[in-house]
Amino acid sequence: MLDQRDRRIVEYLQHDADMPVTDLADLVGLSASACWRRIKSLEESGLITRRVALVDRRKANVGMTVFVAVRTSRHSIEWLESFRSAIADIPEIVEAYRLTGDMDYLLRMVVPDVEVYDAVYKQLIARLDFTDISSFIGMEELKYTTAVPMNYLI
Incomplete structure (x- = not known):
């Protein structure tokens, strides 16, 4: 069962997957280690399937x-x-x-x-x-x- 902190973690990571865990933990009100464990759990559950880099299509010449x-x-x-x-x-x-x-x-x-x-x-x-x-x-x-x-x- 996911709680509000899990939802917020996923929301933040969808906008910036490179956010340092310490910053994310501060935003959701957790310690860095507790936040990291939740991220790993979300990945293991399959809700977070992968983290990728988004490429600017115009700069990649496929605008x-x-x-x-x-x-x-x-x-x-x-x-x-x-x-x-x-x-x-x-x-x-x-x-x-x-x-x-x-x-x-x-x-x-x-x-x-x-x-x-x-x-x-x-x-x-x-x-x-x-x-x-x-x-x-x-x-x-x-x-x-x-x-x-x-x-x-x-």
Whole structure:
């Protein structure tokens, strides 16, 4: 069972995973060793899956975000595994979701320009058959976060 301090620890770490444990402990009202033990427990429980560095996409020259809606007429496990394998091999695809509704899959890609997106598109259609692929270029990022809300933890 997680308490309010655990929630606050996770909230702070989602915003700055490099925060020194002593500073974090002060913020949540714990000793540094007690805070460290809680962090380790949160990692062992799987709530904190890993700590990563977030890269500025523009400085990495992949400032364009393209959302790609995919529709297929094939709904077999074999096709899904082929699709999963194909997108795993393409680093420009940073997120992929299987959906309900009119579209079967939604991909989020980061690329430097339309020419690179077109090359990725050609990689996809060379490997698999699709009924429809619709692309949407993000014009402005209004909100982006990797943090998830902590108010639903049990």
